[in-house]
Amino acid sequence: MKITDNCIGCSACSCLCPCNAIEMVVNSNGFINAKVDADKCVGCNKCVNACKCVHSSADSTFVQAYHAYLNNDVIRMGSSSGGVFSALAQAIIKKSGVVFGAAFNEKNEVEHVFVTESDELHKLRGSKYIQSNIASSFADVKNYLENGVEVLFSGTPCQVSGLLSFLGKDYDNLTTVDLICHGVTSPGFWKDYLKVLSKSKNISDVNFRDKITGWHRFSFSYRKNGKKIEKLFIDDPFCFLFDKHYLLNTTCFECEFAGKPHKADITLGDFWGVEKYTELFDDNKGVSLCFVNTDKGAKMLNEAENLCLTKVDGEQAIKSNHTAPAKMPEGYNAFWEMYNEFGVKKVINTYFYNTRFKRVKLLIKSFLVKTKLIKIFIK
Ligand SMILES: Cc1cc2nc3c(=O)[nH]c(=O)nc-3n(C[C@H](O)[C@H](O)[C@H](O)COP(=O)(O)OP(=O)(O)OC[C@H]3O[C@@H](n4cnc5c(N)ncnc54)[C@H](O)[C@@H]3O)c2cc1C
Ligand code: SF4
Ligand code: SF4
Ligand code: SF4
Numbered sequence: 001m002k003i004t005d006n007c008i009g010c011s012a013c014s015c016l017c018p019c020n021a022i023e024m025v026v027n028s029n030g031f032i033n034a035k036v037d038a039d040k041c042v043g044c045n046k047c048v049n050a051c052k053c054v055h056s057s058a059d060s061t062f063v064q065a066y067h068a069y070l071n072n073d074v075i076r077m078g079s080s081s082g083g084v085f086s087a088l089a090q091a092i093i094k095k096s097g098v099v100f101g102a103a104f105n106e107k108n109e110v111e112h113v114f115v116t117e118s119d120e121l122h123k124l125r126g127s128k129y130i131q132s133n134i135a136s137s138f139a140d141v142k143n144y145l146e147n148g149v150e151v152l153f154s155g156t157p158c159q160v161s162g163l164l165s166f167l168g169k170d171y172d173n174l175t176t177v178d179l180i181c182h183g184v185t186s187p188g189f190w191k192d193y194l195k196v197l198s199k200s201k202n203i204s205d206v207n208f209r210d211k212i213t214g215w216h217r218f219s220f221s222y223r224k225n226g227k228k229i230e231k232l233f234i235d236d237p238f239c240f241l242f243d244k245h246y247l248l249n250t251t252c253f254e255c256e257f258a259g260k261p262h263k264a265d266i267t268l269g270d271f272w273g274v275e276k277y278t279e280l281f282d283d284n285k286g287v288s289l290c291f292v293n294t295d296k297g298a299k300m301l302n303e304a305e306n307l308c309l310t311k312v313d314g315e316q317a318i319k320s321n322h323t324a325p326a327k328m329p330e331g332y333n334a335f336w337e338m339y340n341e342f343g344v345k346k347v348i349n350t351y352f353y354n355t356r357f358k359r360v361k362l363l364i365k366s367f368l369v370k371t372k373l374i375k376i377f378i379k
Helices: 012-016 046-054 073-077 084-094 118-123 137-146 157-167 187-198 237-243 250-254 295-303 314-320 332-342 344-370 373-378
Strands: 022-026 032-036 064-070 098-104 110-115 151-154 174-179 203-210 219-224 227-232 266-270 288-292 307-312
Touching: 012 022, 012 046, 012 137, 012 157, 046 157, 064 073, 064 084, 064 314, 084 098, 084 118, 084 151, 084 174, 084 266, 084 295, 098 118, 098 137, 110 118, 110 137, 137 151, 137 157, 151 157, 157 174, 174 295, 187 203, 187 219, 187 237, 187 344, 237 344, 266 295, 288 295, 288 314, 307 314, 332 344
Parallel strands: 098 151, 151 174, 174 266
Antiparallel strands: 022 032, 064 288, 064 307, 098 110, 203 219, 219 227, 266 288
């Protein structure tokens, strides 16, 4: 097997290669992947060992799970679930530390950046459902750690695994946070989709988890030339195709971290299914399911301020969430072949608008059958 066969684009191998033989490139489906230049390679196997390490889950399970939310409605409403990430980040910043996470840049591409001030934290807040470009983050993390600075690194479970593999040793001043993750979408497809959305107009403030319609039934929103446009998540073509798994990376269908112990100190997700627990708070503004995986994670959670925490049975709570890798949808390969040959508009018409139209037709038909009105129409 080649390291690039199951690449999640973490960049650990590329940072470790002593010969600069590994470049992070964009594949035909628009995902970031490692590419080895055989002419430069000296066969040291550093990349192979690092990659093996990236693709292994942790060997022990979580310590404690919590129903958790931040006691600050403004920040919580700007966060995807309960705003726990912001509380953890704030605790690190208070110690003059650095927080790494995924942010949109001015071109609306998603990349890992770091912030050192509370008023910059909004950049990292909220889920961007696109594969994030790690860029120079791993090297930057190492640099800060070696200089004794407290670091909080947040990302998908595979990115955290990549970072730990790259570092190759424990650092007391590093804390990691990952997510319950069912997959990332293609940055290349997203770039093409933005062109469909905007033509020549300016797009800003993209929000995949706008709580304007509540946390349980969230919306997708953005600004076009300053004007806010919002629709239910599932009514946007990009979000619909993400939800149906067409836009996921192939590696996500075999994710090593789904339902298995994570390597990060803390794992955050949405507390989906919270409504089943009458004793637990749910005001439709968002609640996190927070797993503490290590002692360091427990210490970090203890240091975070303004959090409302209730212990829950983690095994039970996760049942309403992702416990297995996302399933590859039927026609996944045909979808990408069509995208590669005809572009984003054609796949949106075929897999979103046509599907929607068919569904509406079926719904009308079933209504007519139920109400027996169909007989009148047939007559
Ligand atoms: C791609 C993706 C898939 C997810 N799938 C699920 C799921 O199936 N079930 C579930 O319960 N929760 C899922 N989540 C997690 C959930 O949406 C929230 O991020 C989590 O509950 C933390 O919420 P919060 O309110 O504490 O903080 P928030 O402020 O919402 O969290 C922001 C954090 O997410 C990180 N982040 C955002 N986008 C990315 C990205 N593209 N790549 C890497 N890190 C990113 C930021 O770095 C930041 O640390 C997913 C998140 C992402 C990014
Ligand atoms: S180490 Fe990361 S970037 Fe390199 S091949 Fe493996 S998964 Fe891909
Ligand atoms: S085997 Fe060594 S030299 Fe070759 S690509 Fe991997 S890390 Fe670089
Ligand atoms: S589903 Fe797994 S492989 Fe895909 S982004 Fe999430 S952690 Fe990485």
